[in-house]
Amino acid sequence: MSLFIIITGLVLLIAVPVLIGMMVYKDAKNRGLEPWFWALASMLVPYFIGLIIYLVARSNRKRLRCARCGQTVEAGYNVCPQCGEPLQYTCQACGMPVQPQWNVCAKCGAAQPQGRTALVTNATAEDDPGKRIWIMIGCAVGAVVLLALVGISAFAIVGAI
Ligand SMILES: [Zn+2]
Ligand SMILES: [Zn+2]
Numbered sequence: 160m161s162l163f164i165i166i167t168g169l170v171l172l173i174a175v176p177v178l179i180g181m182m183v184y185k186d187a188k189n190r191g192l193e194p195w196f197w198a199l200a201s202m203l204v205p206y207f208i209g210l211i212i213y214l215v216a217r218s219n220r221k222r223l224r225c226a227r228c229g230q231t232v233e234a235g236y237n238v239c240p241q242c243g244e245p246l247q248y249t250c251q252a253c254g255m256p257v258q259p260q261w262n263v264c265a266k267c268g269a270a271q272p273q274g275r276t277a278l279v280t281n282a283t284a285e286d287d288p289g290k291r292i293w294i295m296i297g298c299a300v301g302a303v304v305l306l307a308l309v310g311i312s313a314f315a316i317v318g319a320i
Contacts, residue, residue, distance in 0.1 A: 161315040168312030175305055176202040183213055190217055191233055207302050214294060226278060246278050 184198035197216075200209035223232050230241035237247050237256055247256040252269035259275035 161318055164315045165312055168308045168315070171305070171308050172312070175301065179207075179210055179301075183210065186217065187213070189231075192217065207298055210298060214298070244278070248275060248278070 180198040180202035183201045184194045187194040187197040197209075197213045201207075201213050203209065204212075223234060224230065225232050225239040225242060225244050225246065227244040228239060228242040230239055232239055232246055237249075238245055248259060248271070249255065250257050250264040250267060250269055250271065253264060253267040255264060255266040257264055257271055259277055261271050262273070263270055
């Protein structure tokens, strides 16, 4: 019985951080944050401190949205992947993507129209607060469960000796 508890505890001790790391990796990648950095931070910094810091960092991160359909887009996209709306201006002469504030094309030097504004809207209010609270509660419950398992495992190991 005690061996079963030790094995279960050890599996969970490895499986829980790996699962968190995978989730953070995917989420960070979607948001254009450094995926490996945040995955490792949330896995390796003890007591979920890395994960909590990541959740705070991601909630402050502004996301770009397509002005037409609202789809989340990244700064490097030329068109919206959902509706095909152009997200960057292109040079009429050579087709290279140009920044709205450029006077001339960086590639061919052709003059660009003035007074352009960015094509994507910058959304500020991202996650709805309700969702974030549930994530925090989930983390807290996870932390308690993990600490309890560590306690049980330690107790079982001590008891076995
Ligand atoms: Zn769109
Ligand atoms: Zn050009």
